[in-house]
Structure formats: C-alpha cells, structure tokens
Amino acid sequence: MSSTDYNYDGDGQFFPYFVITITSLITIPVTYSLLKPSKELENTATRIQSDFTPEHADLIAGQRRKQKRRERRLKRGIVSLGGWLVIAWMVYLMVVTARTIPKIYDPYDVLGVSRSASEKQIKSHYRRLSLTEHPDKAREDAARNITKESINDHWVEITKAFKSLTDEEIRNNYQQYGHPDGKQSISIGIALPKWIVTEGHGKYVLLVYALLLGVLLPYFVGKWWYGTQRVTRDRVLVASAGHLFREYKPEMGDGAVIGVLSSGEEFNEILKGNKADHGASKVEQKILAEGDLSISKAGLDEKDRRTLQDLEGARRKVLSLLWAYLGRIELDDETLNDEKFEVAPVALQLNEAFVAISLAFGITSPVLSAYHASQNLIQAVPPSASPLLQLPYFTTTVAKAVEGEASRRHMSIQDFMNLPADLRKKRVVGPGLLTGDQYKDAIATASQLPFLHVEKTFFKVVGERFVTPSSLVQFVVKARIIPPGSVHVPLVKDSDLEDIDAPEGDVAAITGRKDDKSGEKPIQPPLAHAPYLARNRSPRWHVFLADSKQGKIAVPPFTFSTFDKPLLDESGKPTFNVQTLKMQFGAPPQAGQYTFVMHLVCDSYVGMDTKMEVTLVVEEASKAEEMGEDDEISEPDEDTVAGQLRTLKSGSLPGATKPKKRYDSSDGSDTEGDVDTESETDTDTDTDDE
Structure with a gap:
C-alpha cells in the first residue's frame, strides 16, 4: 500500500527553483527598464561642438552624476546586477543537484538494451552479462573502487531489471507504476530551509510572515502611492505647485519669475539641516555688490533687491543662489558653488510648472516672462x-567692448555674427578681452546655434480656399534653421512655401508632427549649448498667437522640439531646409479681419x-460659396452643338433658369461640380515685424 510523504527538501533539490522564480520576477523587468533605449530627447540628440570648459566644471559634472542617481538608474543597475548573480548561482546549484539526484529507475538502461529489443534479445543479452557481471565471474578492483559488495549490488539490479522485462507480474508493475516492486510512496520536497519548520521555530515563522504582510508590504505600497500623489504631471511637488499658483501675478517681469521659483519645496531637500544658514549672508553680499550689469553684480534691479530682502x-538663500548662478558669481566656497549649480536645474523644472499655471490665466506677459526665465536659467544669463x-569665454567686459560703452541696446548673437569679420575680431580680440583661439571657438559655437528664421506665415482650412466662421483653421509657419553668421544662404523656393493638403487620415502630416509610427523619425536639433547648466536640455520652440490690445493669449502655445527635414547634410553643414510648423484652432464665429501677434519663442537661447503681426481673414460662408461658383468651368452656349447636346441630356428647355448649386451643410464643403484644389489660402498674413 502506497503512502504520501511530505518532507522539507533538506538536500536543496527544489529550493533553487523557488529562488530563481522569485528573483526573475524582479530582475527581468528592472533590467528591461534599465537597458531599453531612452526616448527622451536629452538622451538621443547630438551636441554642439566646443572646446570651452566653464569654471567649476568638476562641480557641474558632479551635479549631473547626482541627477542620474536621483533618476535611480544606478539603483536599478545594482538591483539588476545582484539579481542576475543570484540567478546564476541558483542555476549552478540546479546543475550540481541534477548530478546528485538519483535517476528514475529504468530497466532498459540498467541492462543496456534498447526499448525496441524483443524478449529473445533481452534474454540473450542477460546471458552475456552473466558471463562478466555475475559475482562468481566479476573480480574486485581496488584501483577502480570495485568491491565485492558493489559487484553483488550491481548484479541484483541487473537481475531485477531482467525480471521486470521478462516476468509477467513484475513487468505489469513496471508498466503501471513505473517500478518493478509496484506502487511506491510519494516524496514531495517543500522548498524551504529545514530550520524554519523544525520544532520550536514555528513562532519565528509566524513573526516573519507578520512582518512581511503586515508591515513591509503596506509600507512599500503606501510609499509608492504617496510618491505618485505628491508629484504633479510636471514632476514637481504638489505643495510647490500651490506656492507657484499663489505667487502668480498678472504683471510679472523676468526677474519676478525668478523670485517666484524660489518658493519650491524641492529646495528644502538641498538645503536641509544647517545648510539653509551656511554662507547665506556671504552669497547675498556677493550678488548685491556693485557691478557692470546694473546696480548689482548679479543683475538684480531695485525691485528684485526688495523681493530678496522681504524673504x-x-x-532667501535659495533666491540668492539663483541670482549667483545667473550672474556667474564666484562665491569662494566649494560648498556654496556646488549648491549654486544644484538649484538651477530644480528651478528650471519648477519654471515648466509655472508656465502651465500662467497659461491657465491666459495673460501674455507672465507667459513670456516664464519663457524668458527658462532662457536665462539654461544659459546662466541674468534677465x-x-x-x-551665451558665447564661450564672453564676459560682461567683452560684451561691452562689442556693443560700445554708450550703447543702450544689447546686441543679439545674430547681429554680432552679421558684423564684418575684421570689425568683429577687432572688437573682441585684444588685451583684457579674448585670445585668438578663444575667439575662434566662440565663433565656431555661434555658427552652430539653431536660430529659427520665419520665411512665411499664413492661415488655411484643409481642403478649402477660404476660412469661414467656426471652421478648423491651421496656422502654418514656414521657417528655416539659419545659424548666426551663415553665408551663401540659398533663396527660398516658392514651392517650399506652399502647403499641400495631406491625405485624409494622415494625422502626422496634417498636424506637422511626425512620430516613430510614421516610418520617418523626426529630426532633432542638437542639445542646447548650456555649459553652466548641470543637466542636458533639448531646445523647444513655442508658437502662440496673442491679442495685443487685450494683452491675452488668443491661441495657446504649440510646442515643437523636432523637425521633419534634415538640419545638417552629411558633411555637417546646414541644409537650410524649409521646415513646416502647424497649429490648429477654431476660427472666430463671425466674419472679419483679426490681427494677432505671433510669438515664436525658443526656450533655450x-x-x-x-x-510679428499676422492677420486672419474670415469670410462669410455665403460669400465663400459665391466665390466657389465663380471658379467653376463655364457651361457651353445653348446655340452651339455642345449646348444642344447638354440640353438633350439634361432634359431642360432652352432658356430655362439654372438651379442653384446645393451644398452639404454638414461640413461646409463643396460636394458638387469642379473644385479648385489649390490648398493654400488667399488669407496670407502680413509678416511685417512689429
């Protein structure tokens, strides 16, 4: 009679399988998340080539490494490596265990005959074995560890195998139960260490289960849930978003936005403990010292100074560090300089949340100030x-030498690069200014910056020649990346300024944005040249329409970070391809002319x-229909042969009044007759700069 025996796998035959299963559930997903290609633009874009190394480059590099640790890539790497080491060890134990586990009884294997052997062949083979393996025939061999006992045991196995294949009863036992002796007891090994279930250790087992299920599991689940709820979609703390909302004002300058960003709760982690007081007065003294930028060395105006002193x-220290970063102030303390570079990326992240808050109010001034604050933080330049x-090696002294001491207007990089080469070099190279090599590197860097030059703008409705009330309008911007100082820039072809309607259903082409599913991956510009920012940043362009009379945003920004045509050729030179940027919105419900101010803002430079001003012309629906009728092909005269044939086919009498064309009112489009398929609207905008 058989029985079932449960034991606790003291030999460790099943324990490796248990461990490798649990470890794989953690290790494989972590490894996949670690090794999968990153789709973030900051990790896939190229870089602008420059030999410039900023002061305290080691501190900036250290902050970048610290940011990577915050992203938990290092932790995931450690978990992944440890998991695979455990899996490798368990596989090794499984291989070793497989060698020591007794094999399942197989009489064919014991006799050394094939499973297709007949009974006659089995008996013949048994007789041959008896001549060599019988205890009376076999001899002991100490060198091979063959003893009398091992010879007897081996012959017993041979005899049992022979009987199981030739004796009817024993053969039936083997066929039914897999063993010549009949049904055997079942031994099940449980994959737990033996000491856990031995007598006297039961209370410890219960304690472990209580800790796992009652303490650790709720703790980690709660920590995960709290972590997801305390951060907004913009990846800032909910408490910080509340502070930014309360600090918002309808009229805000660029410096005021910097003050608002200092309210983020994220800075408490940077300045925890006594760091909030360490060196605070020293930093404040440094940034408020008189300088060349304005009344302070760091670029604070009187209003910014009052904001700082009210905190x-x-x-207050955070805001001082931010101004020290923007003014590139040397703080003469490694800890303070390190904190200066650490607060800037955090402020940049908070600024993205502040942009979203400003857009919700719809007032133009704070939105522009927030975008400008992003430029200042990325380039470490005061407002x-x-x-x-922004150019390598340029200081306030060098900039003044270029612009002139009496100049009240700052010169852009584009204006600087448009100067004659001899005059440009004469103003920059000299004692107390730049060396020849520094000048060359600055010019080389400037010639790689992606300046988006607008060539043409217009409004259109897909499939229509005119914009009608409440129709879905596309605002199309045709622009080219023309780096500052570019020479031999080709003229724009008229065909490149047209916008041909995309096939119906091609969402990527209609919106002007490609994706990975379109078969053509979008083209990325190089990372922003921002040597002082301790984080990689891919430039983004924001396009929106504003009502200058009311000071409000009429069409919210559309953000573009990639383009549809190559920016550089194989040799690395600019292609000057015309890029197409599109934004869609609903046309006003009344006909008329609507003048907007288009803002195209790069957040990184x-x-x-x-x-520029752009004008949207909305035609009355009835007028658009009349214009459509005027464009139709004229009917043949009735007194001609063609006219008579037309009359016979239509069945109408000569001189009868032609019925009015009917239109499908469901979409407002012409559904009958010949339609002019020209896609570009006649309501081209006035692109005169303000």
Missing part, C-alpha cells in the same frame, strides 16, 4: 544682461525669438 530663511554672454 527670510531657506528661501538684463547681453545675449552675447536668449535673443532668438520672433514676434
């Missing part, structure tokens, strides 16, 4: 400073924005 505690400070 206290950690926030009132010259855009030339100072002084490379475009502002």
